[in-house]
Amino acid sequence: xxxxxxxxxxxxxxxxxxxxxxxxxxxxxxxxxxxxxxxxxxxxxxxxxxxxxxxxxxxxxxxxxxxxxxxxxxxxxxxxxxxxxxxxxxxxxxxxxxxxxxxxxxxxxxxxxxxxxxxxxxxxxxxxxxxxxxxxxxxxxxxxxxxxxxxxxxxxxxxxxxxxxxxxxxxxxxxxxxxxxxxxxxxxxxxxxxxxxxxxxxxxxxxxxxxxxxxxxxxxxxxxxxxxxxxxxxxxxxxxxxxxxxxxxxxxxxxxxxxxxxxxxxxxxxxxxxxxxxxxxxxxxxxxxxxxxxxxxxxxxxxxxxxxxxxxxxxxxxxxxxxxxxxxxxxxxxxxxxxxxxxxxxxxxxxxxxxxxxxxxxxxxxxxxxxxxxxxxxxxxxxxxxxxxxxxxxxxxxxxxxxxxxxxxxxxxxxxxxx
Amino acid sequence: xxxxxxxxxxxxxxxxxxxxxxxxxxxxxxxxxxxxxxxxxxxxxxxxxxxxxxxxxxxxxxxxxxxxxxxxxxxxxxxxxxxxxxxxxxxxxxxxxxxxxxxxxxxxxxxxxxxxxxxxxxxxxxxxxxxxxxxxxxxxxxxxxxxxxxxxxxxxxxxxxxxxxxxxxxxxxxxxxxxxxxxxxxxxxxxxxxxxxxxxxxxxxxxxxxxxxxxxxxxxxxxxxxxxxxxxxxxxxxxxxxxxxxxxxxxxxxxxxxxxxxxxxxxxxxxxxxxxxxxxxxxxxxxxxxxxxxxxxxxxxxxxxxxxxxxxxxxxxxxxxxxxxxxxxxxxxxxxxxxxxxxxxxxxxxxxxxxxxxxxxxxxxxxxxxxxxxxxxxxxxxxxxxxxxxxxxxxxxxxxxxxxxxxxxxxxxxxxxxx
Numbered sequence: 001x002x003x004x005x006x007x008x009x010x011x012x013x014x015x016x017x018x019x020x021x022x023x024x025x026x027x028x029x030x031x032x033x034x035x036x037x038x039x040x041x042x043x044x045x046x047x048x049x050x051x052x053x054x055x056x057x058x059x060x061x062x063x064x065x066x067x068x069x070x071x072x073x074x075x076x077x078x079x080x081x082x083x084x085x086x087x088x089x090x091x092x093x094x095x096x097x098x099x100x101x102x103x104x105x106x107x108x109x110x111x112x113x114x115x116x117x118x119x120x121x122x123x124x125x126x127x128x129x130x131x132x133x134x135x136x137x138x139x140x141x142x143x144x145x146x147x148x149x150x151x152x153x154x155x156x157x158x159x160x161x162x163x164x165x166x167x168x169x170x171x172x173x174x175x176x177x178x179x180x181x182x183x184x185x186x187x188x189x190x191x192x193x194x195x196x197x198x199x200x201x202x203x204x205x206x207x208x209x210x211x212x213x214x215x216x217x218x219x220x221x222x223x224x225x226x227x228x229x230x231x232x233x234x235x236x237x238x239x240x241x242x243x244x245x246x247x248x249x250x251x252x253x254x255x256x257x258x259x260x261x262x263x264x265x266x267x268x269x270x271x272x273x274x275x276x277x278x279x280x281x282x283x284x285x286x287x288x289x290x291x292x293x294x295x296x297x298x299x300x301x302x303x304x305x306x307x308x309x310x311x312x313x314x315x316x317x318x319x320x321x322x323x324x325x326x327x328x329x330x331x332x333x334x335x336x337x338x339x340x341x342x343x344x345x346x347x348x349x350x351x352x353x354x355x356x357x358x359x360x361x362x363x364x365x366x367x368x369x370x371x372x373x374x375x376x377x378x379x380x381x382x383x384x385x386x387x388x389x390x391x392x393x394x395x396x397x398x399x400x401x402x403x404x405x406x407x408x409x410x411x412x413x414x415x416x417x418x419x
Numbered sequence: 420x421x422x423x424x425x426x427x428x429x430x431x432x433x434x435x436x437x438x439x440x441x442x443x444x445x446x447x448x449x450x451x452x453x454x455x456x457x458x459x460x461x462x463x464x465x466x467x468x469x470x471x472x473x474x475x476x477x478x479x480x481x482x483x484x485x486x487x488x489x490x491x492x493x494x495x496x497x498x499x500x501x502x503x504x505x506x507x508x509x510x511x512x513x514x515x516x517x518x519x520x521x522x523x524x525x526x527x528x529x530x531x532x533x534x535x536x537x538x539x540x541x542x543x544x545x546x547x548x549x550x551x552x553x554x555x556x557x558x559x560x561x562x563x564x565x566x567x568x569x570x571x572x573x574x575x576x577x578x579x580x581x582x583x584x585x586x587x588x589x590x591x592x593x594x595x596x597x598x599x600x601x602x603x604x605x606x607x608x609x610x611x612x613x614x615x616x617x618x619x620x621x622x623x624x625x626x627x628x629x630x631x632x633x634x635x636x637x638x639x640x641x642x643x644x645x646x647x648x649x650x651x652x653x654x655x656x657x658x659x660x661x662x663x664x665x666x667x668x669x670x671x672x673x674x675x676x677x678x679x680x681x682x683x684x685x686x687x688x689x690x691x692x693x694x695x696x697x698x699x700x701x702x703x704x705x706x707x708x709x710x711x712x713x714x715x716x717x718x719x720x721x722x723x724x725x726x727x728x729x730x731x732x733x734x735x736x737x738x739x740x741x742x743x744x745x746x747x748x749x750x751x752x753x754x755x756x757x758x759x760x761x762x763x764x765x766x767x768x769x770x771x772x773x774x775x776x777x778x779x780x781x782x783x784x785x786x787x788x789x790x791x792x793x794x795x796x797x798x799x800x801x802x803x804x805x806x807x808x809x810x811x812x813x814x815x816x817x818x819x820x821x822x823x824x825x826x827x828x829x830x831x832x833x834x835x836x837x838x
Contacts, residue, residue, distance in 0.1 A: 010642065011631055013455040014598070015446030016675075018439050022460070027434030036432040037467070039460040041441070044629070048456070055474070072612045073619065074629045111613050131807075152632070154812045179433070193491045194530050200492065210463070210493045212430055213571075223429070276702075276723070282709025283695075283702035286723050290701025293777055293810055301729040303722050304695070304705050310720040310763060314733070344729060358712055388550075391712055393573050 001173045002037040003029055003062035006052050008077055009151060012041045021066050021156050028160055033173045034062065035225070044068055049080045057144050062168065064160075067151030069134040071113040078137075081148060082121055085141060089119040092126055095135045102133050121148075127163035131155055136163055145171075176229035180240045182220040183257065184250040185404055189213040192220070192247065199242050207236060215400035217252075217259055244418060251418045252407060259403045260288050263410070267298040270414060272347040274406075276302035277315055277340040279327065280354035280370055285399045300346050305336070315339030315351075328353050328365050330382050333373035341375040348410065349375040350402050357391045370398045376409040420592045421456040422448055422481035425471050427496055428570060431460045440485050440575050447579055452592045453481065454644070463487055468499045476563050481587065483579075486570030488553040490532040497556075500567060501540055504560060508538040511545055514554045521552050540567075546582035550574055555582055564590075595648035599659045601639040602676065603669040604823055608632040611639070611666065618661050626655060634819035636671075636678055663837060670837045671826060678822045679707050679714075682829070686717040689833060691766040693825075695721035696734055696759040698746065699773035699789055704818045719765050724755070734758030734770075747772050747784050749801050752792035760794040767829065768794040769821050776810045789817045795828040 005025055011017045022039045029036060037060055042048040049068075056063045068077030082089055096118035103110045117133045120126055127136030127147070132155040139146040145167075149159045184192060189211050193200070200209055206226050212219040222240055224232040244251050253262045267274060276286045276299075286302040289295050303314045308327055311317040316339040317332055325331040336351035354370030361367035368387035373380055385401055387394040410416065424444055430436045441458045448455060456479055461467040468487075475482045487496030501508050515537035522529045536552045539545055546555030546566070551574040558565040564587075568578040603611060608630050612619070619628055625645050631638040641659055643651040663670050672681045686693060695705045695718075705721040708714050722733045727746055730736040735758040736751055744750045755770035773789030780786035787806040792799055804820055806813040829835065 010627070010629055011640070012442065013445055013458065014449050014642075015442040015444070015455075016631070016638075016640070018437065018442045019458075020437050023431065023434040023437040025434070026432055030433050036434075037462065038471075039432065039438075041458040043456065044627075052457075070630065070632070071609050072630045074627065108607065109610075111609050113612060114609050154807055154809070154816075157809060157812070188527065190490050190530050190533050191528075193532060208429075208463075208493065210429055211489065211491045212435070213489070219435075221430070221435070223433075278702075281706075282714075282718075283697075283705030283721060283723070284709070286702030287700075287706045287814075290703070290723070290725070290775075291811060291814065295701075296725055299701075299725050301723050301725040301733075302702060303733070304702070304709070304720050306709070306715055306718050306720040313762075314720075314722070343732075356709075388573055390573065390576065392710060393576070395706075395710065397573075 001034055001061045001171065001175070002059070003034050003064060004037055004056040004060040005039045006056060006063065006065045007039070007041045007151065008044060008049060008065065008067035009041075010043045013043050021151060021153060024157065025064060025160055028165060029168070030177060030179075032165065032169055033175060033177050034168060035177060044074050044076055046076060046080045046083070049077065050084050053081070053084050057142075061143070062145045062147075064147045064149070064164070066149050066156055069148065069150045071117055071133070077148060078119065078121065085121065085123055085139060087121055087123040090122045091115075091118050092120045092135070095120065095126060095128070098128070099133045127159050129155055129159060131158045138167065175225055175227065176232055178224045178229065178232040178236050179256070180222045180236045181254065181256045182240060182243055182251060183217065183253045183259070183262065184220070184247060185217045185252050185259070185407055187218065187247065187250040189218050192218055196243050196246050199239060199246065203239060207239065215397060216404045217400070248418060254418065259407060261292050263403065263407060264289070264292050264295050264298055266410065266416065268294070272298060273300050274298050274348045274350070275300050275340045275344040275346040277336040277349060277351040278302065278304050279306060279311070279336070279352055280356045281352045281395050281398050281402070282306070282356075284395050285350065285352065285402060288399060288403075300344050303340065311336060315343065326365070328355055328369055328371055330371055330373070330384065333371040333382060334380055337373040337375035337380060347377055348406060350406055352398050352402060354394065354398060356394045357389055368394055370394065372398060372402045372405060374402070374405045374409050377413050381405060381409055420453055420480045420590065420594070421478070422453050422483060423456055423475040423479040424458045425475060425482065425484045426458070426460045426570065427463060427468060427484065427486035428460075429462045432462050440570060440572060443576065444483060444579055447584060448587070449596060449598075451584065451588055452594060452596050453587060454596060463493050463495055465495060465499045465502070468496065469503050472500070472503050476561075480562070481564045481566075483566045483568070483583070485568050485575055488567065488569045490536055490552070496567060497538065497540065504540065504542055504558060506540055506542040509541045510534075510537050511539045511554070514539065514545060514547070517547070518552045543567075546578050548574055548578060550577045557586065594644055594646065595651055597643045597648065597651040597655050598675070599641045599655045600673065600675045601659060601662055601670060602636065602672045602678070602681065603639070603666060604636045604671050604678070604826055606637065606666065606669040608637050611637055615662050615665050618658060618665065622658060626658065634816060635823045636819070667837060673837065678826060680711050682822065682826060683708070683711050683714050683717055685829065685835065687713070691717060692719050693717050693767045693769070694719050694759045694763040694765040696755040696768060696770040697721065697723050698725060698730070698755070698771055699775045700771045700814050700817050700821070701725070701775075703814050704769065704771065704821060707818060707822070719763050722759065730755060734762065745784070747774055747788060747790055749790055749792070749803065752790040752801060753799055756792040756794035756799055766796055767825060769825055770794075771817050771821060773813065773817060775813045776808055787813055789813060791817060791821045791824060793821070793824045793828050796832050800824060800828050
């Protein structure tokens, strides 16, 4: 059984918002062995929605549609779907009571367009939306399963988790999917591929190997699809073990983890703590860490000393260093990292300072110049990077490099090796 | 002329990565009046890629394909495209020299699979990739424009900016697009729609109005498509002005800005400064602000006092407050905001403290409980929020609420009104 996701909304097609819903839905479906064949984003146009529904139904068994269920006139998913199914809309009493209650509880006046939120496809089963006013709908037609849910992320997540997954879990999917990840650091994609070429050549048809390089780290993903779940798992693990044996010193994890998650896990095991001191990354670096549940086990806290004054006040960077070498310098990031480690009593500290751009560059320190320092248990390591003219890219690259450097220093100082 | 974007890669379909490329490309194309009809993500499978190319060419004039151009075996875009066009691959001498130079400069050994990076579609024109080893390709066939570029974001951005846009800019697009945004805060989507219903009804067919609600703020977007650029602009602006007149007190901007961008702009005009003190948002709140170029004009810096010790050390929260009320309390966030404002000498300060989850909740303070405080020029405002069980959603909601609260306090204290 395969599924497709359709996201509806001009805001995606003009680049005003990024579609984060689809990746989230895909992950949930993969967990119950349903693979996604295609993700399609189309505009708020009847013709486009109809055609996309038709094409998706020609390829997939399960079609999940998000967006276009709001109360305003640009939301045309319901009326278009009614047309597609040859049905009509009808007001649902239970949904209506919920919508009325929703407004009452918030002390808001109710408008005619809000009543319409209670209209559902006559051929559908309501997917009750506890956290919003737009109901989800489930239609089973011609052996296809259609789900319509709002695009607001937390409403979408509620409906997928509590309404759609329970329905899909009862289906006979007819296949198992097993994936195994191997995360490496400090080895390039081509070298990795070359080093394990014979193992890759020996893979059977039903096990695929993908390489996902990202800023100095490469994630290898083995995906096996077939009937026998336990055989798939066993076989995939055998291949994964062979790969790990071959490149052991570069492997940082065999779980589906980000480098931040690996760091939290390995630091926590050893009761190590971390603090951050971010100038050019502006909180992004800490946000990657604090996005992970349980980060408080290792993360004491951080500072974002944007001004020179705060670099001195919070981290003890000296005025002499700032005036002699400037805020974007090796000397400054060393003092930032050491100050963070000392003042906040942590085992490790990360410091960044750079010209994120797009303005502020000089011929000596052009936009994209970033200094990173990691203070460890015994020593401080530093790196000067020359990134891009793009601010967001520079922030993300600096963060990725910093976590790779932290990993390397941790790895050396703690004799880490994957089991 | 319409365009479609095709992204290739299993990693998108299993939800391992979020497709941020498409939104970025869509924005660039909109700037040169090319609208995107559809965005499609398909797997690394020959059949899927072929079919998707065919369908896209049936609908659009311009087809931009990203991904699957790397050196490893799972990258099959080139070979599949050769098949689709009925052509073959040939090694390009200039690209080969570039790839060799790329490896030499980095002191890396060159492998056979790296040489293959220099193979291009025989019917294509090379889009030279200065920042990576995978070249882009441009194919013109049957009056359609096909572009193939790598999916690595900074390489993709380089090739779109420096290679694709210059080619597309020479085409006769045959239409103009004009968009006008109106950003509001503190008024619900339905009420907004109701208040301006007569204006919306008066819109001609070629001007569409979309409502994009997001956490307490609603963005209205007028999009006009037609032949005469200046007439479109004039007419759209007239409607926008009528809407702004009608809901003036709720309008925070008529530019395509995020609330963080509006805050930076309006604070900078008045020489106001801001600092942040984030516990549960963990740097995410500051990262939204520091993502904006020029934020250093208003942002002095921030702290992420995850531990209670740092709340006291950095912000002067008292031990008595923490032990009597706990870290997640109105008293604590007030002391955090006041401490941040005082210690870092800023005009405004934001503080957050909460149970982001998924663990750590109690019956009294369940997961999703977040306290927010804003210290302003004259007073401190606070809010207790009860969000969701999801950590990332809670972090994002807390950030959005905090910026809305900051806006409201700024608005009141500075008699802000849109011109």
